[in-house]
Amino acid sequence: MENIYTYQEHEDVSTSNDVRVSQSATDENAVHLYKKQNSNNTDQIDILWEGQTDIAPSLSAVYLQIYNRTLTEWETIDSDNISNADTDFELTGSITTSLSDYYDESNWVAVRVYQEGA
Helix, strand or coil: CCCCCCHHHHHHHCCCCCCCCCCCCCCCCEEEEEEEECCCCCCCEEEEEEECCCCCCCCCCEEEEEEECCCCEEEEEEEECCCCCCCCEEEEEEECCCHHHCCCCCCEEEEEEEECCC
C-alpha cells in the first residue's frame, strides 16, 4: 500500500460527499484498503463504496473485496465492468453468514477496492 490516508482523508471518505482521495497507479494495480472496527463480531457487515476512476471500468474492472480470515484470501463481493471513466459508481455488498470468517479477534473487518493496471 503506497498511500496511507491522513486523518482528513479518512474523514473525507467516511461519508458520501464527493470528496475523493486520488491514487496514481501507472501500469500497476490501484488499491484502496479500508478497515473498520465493530463493537462485536456478530453484526451483519454492510459495505458501500462510491468513487470513480480515470480508467473506465469497462476497460479494466473495479472490484470490491472483503478479507476472509478463515480462508486467508480476498473474496469479491461486487464489481463494475460497465461504467465510464471519471463517472461516479457504487460497489456494495453485505455479509450475513459466517461472520466470524471476516472479523478478527479485535472485531476489525478489512475491505479493499482495486482496479487492475491497464
